[in-house]
């Protein structure tokens with residue numbers, strides 16, 4: 612069976628380093644591994660509108676930001692089809708049919724939707740489109756017959772729901788859809804990088820992100836202000852590692868090579884952690900180390916982004932071409948779905964013959 616990837620992001624802002632370690636870095640690796648037959652990367656503007664209906668301009672502005680971030684990180688349109696969700700009308704059409712296979716109570720039990728309803732204060736008035744977005748996400752995934760969906764742990768409930776829909780569809784109408792698996796980032800801390808304030812998750816609304824497109828000065832300021840161990844006051848004080856954002860980021864970013872380059876007195880992160888816990892290691896030294904590592908990752912990304920920004924029309928052209936390709940693939944799946952559901956009246960010669968017979972006297 613062909614190995615096919617589909618994944619994507621809501622274009623509600625520029626991408627940050629949480630996206631980078633949680634998904635982008637992984638996607639580029641997968642893309643360049645050569646083990647996948649097809650890769651689809653979707654800018655989920657229609658999904659973003661489910662909780663931003665009153666702010667289409669925000670979504671419109673961020674399409675290009677996300678596309679630039681993708682390419683700057685190394686996604687290559689020659690190898691990965693990058694497209695815009697709203698340009699694929701087959702997706703809402705599939706979604707409409709899948710809606711018959713899902714109950715309201717099943718949607719209400721989706722933990723990611725539950726958490727999002729709370730965080731958006733939607734309890735009293737949930738937009739129907741938002742409530743049903745897991746079904747639309749099942750359409751996104753199945754339209755491309757994806758076998759693999761790289762994503763963070765918040766996507767696990769979405770994949771479960773998608774798999775249920777696929778099984779229900781295939782058992783009701785005959786096999787037309789592929790059951791996908793999620794692919795989580797291999798490094799646990801990468802699945803949910805906290806914000807620089809140590810809060811649960813990087814989030815634009817809290818303002819605790821480091822963006823991929825930020826300047827070196829801005830990044831330095833943010834790293835120097837990062838939340839560490841509030842009880843680690845004097846250099847000689849023993850420090851805590853758990854909940855210490857600087858060490859969490861080091862877990863996500865640093866390798867033995869980085870120690871050779873910037874902190875040759877230590878062999879690896881465990882040694883650095885032990886010293887910090889014993890006391891005698893200052894926050895500033897660790898923060899400078901983290902800053903050097905971050906810049907090693909972010910500098911080439913920013914350089915490529917600056918180049919890409921010089922030819923914006925080419926980015927839109929890439930998105931348009933990608934959307935056209937994606938549309939053709941989704942159309943094939945929709946055709947198979949409609950034929951499985953027996954709503955393919957005009958390309959079923961048998962049907963017309965049967966009906967001719969039925970009405971012969």
Ligand code: TRP
Pocket residue numbers: 617618619620621655658748751752760762766
């Ligand atoms: N829900 C994803 C997010 O919050 C975006 C998305 C939409 C997606 N459709 C998808 C991800 C299909 C993976 C597969 O960013």
